[in-house]
Amino acid sequence: MSKLKTIQCVICKRDIEHKVHNGRVYWTQGNNAQPVADGRCCDRCDVGIVLRTRIREIQKEMRK
Numbered sequence: 001m002s003k004l005k006t007i008q009c010v011i012c013k014r015d016i017e018h019k020v021h022n023g024r025v026y027w028t029q030g031n032n033a034q035p036v037a038d039g040r041c042c043d044r045c046d047v048g049i050v051l052r053t054r055i056r057e058i059q060k061e062m063r064k
Contacts, residue, residue, distance in 0.1 A: 004028055010039035011049060017042065 004025055006015045016030035033041035035057065036050050 007040060009033075009042040009045055010037045011041050011045040014042055014044075016040060 010033050018025045019027035030040040031046040033039050036053050
């Protein structure tokens with residue numbers, strides 16, 4: 001069995017955790033970090049930074 005590659009979050013630089021279900025890894029790529037950064041981010045940065053930024057940008061657009 002090959003070792004799965006771990007990538008780093010482009011925002012906090014921590015390792016991105018692998019998603020596991022029933023003991024099997026099904027996702028290793030994290031989340032889309034746009035519009036905060038180009039690349040992939042961890043769950044913590046996705047919820048705490050990226051999603052909040054997206055919501056703010058949508059709210060700004062709706063005010064126009």
